[in-house]
Amino acid sequence: MAAFFLVLQLLLEYSSFSLAQSEPEPLQVPTSSRVYGPDGPWQAVSVQLGDPGQYMDLYPGSFYESNILTVQQCQNINANPCGSGGLFDPENSSTFDNTSITWTSPIGSSGTSALWTNGAMSFSFSNLTPIRDQLQIQGQIVANLSAEIYSDITMVYPDGNYPLQVGELALGPTVNQSFSDADAPSINASLIPGYLAAQNIIPSNSFGLHVGIGAEELKLELSLWLGGYDAFRIVGPVSTQSIQDGVGIIVNLLDIGIGVDHGGSPFSYSSQEGLLSSGNSSISSAGISVIMNPSSPYLNLPNSTCAAIAKDLPVTYNAGKALYFWNTTNPQYAKIVTSPTFLSFTFRNSSGGSLTIKAPFQLFNLTLQAPLASTPTPYFPCQPPQAPGGTYSLGRAFLQAAFIGSNWKKDQGEGEGEGYLAQAPGPNTDTTPQIKPIANSPPVGLISNWNDTWTGFWTALPNPITPALPTSTTPAAPEITSTPTSTLETDVLSGGAIAGIVIGGVCAALIAIGIGSFLFRRKRGGKPEAVQPTIELEDATKVSLHQPLRHWPSTEELIRELPAF
Known part of the structure; x- marks a missing residue:
């Protein structure tokens, strides 16, 4: 029996060797x-x-x-x-x-x-x-x-x-x-x-x-x-x-x-x-x-x-x-x-x-x-x-x-x-x-x-540097944005507001003219001008300042001289 198993083992080993040899x-x-x-x-x-x-x-x-x-x-x-x-x-x-x-x-x-x-x-x-x-x-x-x-x-x-x-x-x-x-x-x-x-x-x-x-x-x-x-x-x-x-x-x-x-x-x-x-x-x-x-x-x-x-x-x-x-x-x-x-x-x-x-x-x-x-x-x-x-x-x-x-x-x-x-x-x-x-x-x-x-066998070159844009001394233009319709409706000015703006602008102009006239006359020794200064409004009405000023006019005095609107 031992001899049989020995022969069987040898046959298996030979078969395995032959199989391995068949696979180059x-x-x-x-x-x-x-x-x-x-x-x-x-x-x-x-x-x-x-x-x-x-x-x-x-x-x-x-x-x-x-x-x-x-x-x-x-x-x-x-x-x-x-x-x-x-x-x-x-x-x-x-x-x-x-x-x-x-x-x-x-x-x-x-x-x-x-x-x-x-x-x-x-x-x-x-x-x-x-x-x-x-x-x-x-x-x-x-x-x-x-x-x-x-x-x-x-x-x-x-x-x-x-x-x-x-x-x-x-x-x-x-x-x-x-x-x-x-x-x-x-x-x-x-x-x-x-x-x-x-x-x-x-x-x-x-x-x-x-x-x-x-x-x-x-x-x-x-x-x-x-x-x-x-x-x-x-x-x-x-x-x-x-x-x-x-x-x-x-x-x-x-x-x-x-x-x-x-x-x-x-x-x-x-x-x-x-x-x-x-x-x-x-x-x-x-x-x-x-x-x-x-x-x-x-x-x-x-x-x-x-x-x-x-x-x-x-x-x-x-x-x-x-x-x-x-x-x-x-x-x-x-x-x-x-x-x-x-x-x-x-x-x-x-x-x-x-x-x-x-x-x-x-x-x-x-x-x-x-x-x-x-x-x-x-x-x-x-x-x-x-x-x-x-x-x-x-x-x-x-x-x-x-x-x-x-x-x-x-x-x-x-x-x-x-x-x-x-x-x-x-x-x-x-x-x-x-x-x-x-x-x-x-x-x-x-x-x-x-x-x-x-990796490790080449040296990457630096990326080119993008030049900076020149700095401008001119103020940038304001950004224009579109305004929603609802906002436009709330921002429309009333007629009274517009009139107030116009009156305020006219008053400021009259005050400036009055001050300028007063200073000019003082420089000339208080002599009256040959021509009276006037202001011409949008409806071509001329407003006279009457006599030349010898003192600093007050705002109330200038306004009293204006015609009523």
Whole structure:
């Protein structure tokens, strides 16, 4: 009997273990221990490529192939730093495969590509090689990762080419990427979240990403979860957006504005809208389509839009980098980048409404470093697409303020699904992750007040003082008020009262004349006047005062001389 119960207990424990194993959890991709440039600071994620694993820091965000820099990348480059995120050595990996994929492309093995950034920025390269190799994320293995390795690749700017520091980690969309040749069978290479979901390691072929804030004074660690998301990286509602195969999350941008959360404004206004279409009649109220693009560092927007935003900023346009440099000696600079002043981005929600994401100007006080600038140079990251036929996109500069994610649903066709967009918090945020799986419904955040997440990290400007009205020395006019009818009736004067007022006024006038005449005669020695003074009443009656007065007349004497009414 004891043996029976022991076997039953073992069976129950095994069943519980199997049940627990059947419910996978989201997998965190670790954040890099350092930040990168030369146009950041940007954070990256840390993975291991090859067997044994070689540590690589990569920017998350591209799709299909991950982009890897090899040890040859910096051998012939004098500019530094180069490849500081880690360089891959294929000869030291036992799982490296550069022969299985027989792939031809219009790009070939050398040329100019804008695939990383959806056409926002160009890369000049040579010796491009498609490969497969093993990838490790916190001990979980992705076999036969689809990747491209570059031994010579540079960023293309108007004034020249510059080496890269960090490669890219792809986040979807399918389980496998197939390569085919007419003379050979198809070869499959694995894509990260799809492979892990197919192996039942994570709940779904999905991801949730907030690129974080790299600036030391505002530091908020990057958050990337495969199969789920951190609910503390979402503020308010989540908008569901469309996804295009191989492109990513495409959103309809309706407008861009400037606002102040609280306190005074560094501008002559507290808010302004209409910056997206300002000076550009080709942009209607329907807005423009933009891609949420972690592969690009900038706000890749129409030239007219960048100019409209920069109009009231203390910036100078630098044609060599096609970027705006902050004028740090201008007093407005410090006011703008430290106060609760923000750019607002309003998007159309798939449900028909709209979603506004606020990005404080503090997030747009980025720095160009070597090799892009000889000395650290603060810049504002608005730049029209530089590659021919480039698309509008919002890159890492914007994604510091936004959460994005996707659920590559299997029932919606290869490479399609739902994209997610929401406001991300500021640096005053609980960094203990609250992890939720991405399943059949959009993510739900745990933060309701965005401005609370910036408390302690900005300085409100004083409200403008309203000038006092000038003090007038002219007595104010008496206030005129309407009088009720009943009051008017009681205030009507009788005829007797009116007559008394008239008589009193006439008497006062006669007394004054008499006194004046008396004083005048005394001054002339008491001689009588040639003309007797008279008073002319309203009925033209003349009243004579008779003889000139030689003494002070009494009131009774003057009244006796008046005719009777």
